[in-house]
Amino acid sequence: MKYDDATWHTAGNFPSELPPEAGATHTGMFLAWALLSGLAGDLHIKDLPQNIPLLQSRQVTPGEFFLTACDGKFVDEDLNAEGNSFAALYFDLQRGSYIHDYEKILAKGLPGAYHVPDTWESFDKLKPYLDKRLNQFRTMPT
Template sequence: MKYDDASWHYGGDYPAGLPEKNAYTHTGVFLAWALVHGMVGEVHNFERPEDVQAVKSKLKTGGQFLADNCDGKFTDEDLNDIGNKFASEFYENEYFSVYVEAVDPEEKYETIYHVPDTWETYDKVAPVISKHFEMWSQSNT
């Protein structure tokens, strides 16, 4: 199952002149959160565990991981069972609006794609994802 694909964003109504890599940020934040919280899929543990560790150590952003290891595609292979159960509900239904509210509550960015792929962006969103995961866990695990 494919949850997201950067090409869906930069291939559509995307701001002119903005690098395609900016379409990786929102998905990368969620994927980094999942990796940091031990929800990585086996494919990443076997193929490039050093890249998973680079995200956990904040040496590589989630957007960079998504570009380098997933070709911009976020699929069920990227997560373990718990991660997929959570993503199939939260990422599919609520994540994008939660992300927008967390990273740009004052609407200072021209578009959501102008939000930088940084650990500061992650730090704004990760606690909100964690809160949703805790609520989800209470009724799903």
């Protein structure tokens, strides 16, 4: 299953003043957080074990990582079972609240969500909210 693809964001109403890479920032932030939070799937643990250390050392930004290590595609293989359950509810671009949270936390005062800088500073602002959402998810009745 494909949750997101950076190419989905660079057409239509995408801001002409931004590079196409700006369409990957929101997903890169979520995926980097998930991989650093113990939600990584075997793809990043067994098949591509170099990926998580790249993020841990902050050698690349979250958006850069998403574009280079994942070819701009966020798929179910990126996450473990818990990560996929969480992403299906929270990240879902149509029904989830991730984009709303992302915009509320990072896009204040900016022309739009695509203008959020792909930086670790942005990631650090977003991380506590993602941690909170995951904790809420973990305490939901099954």
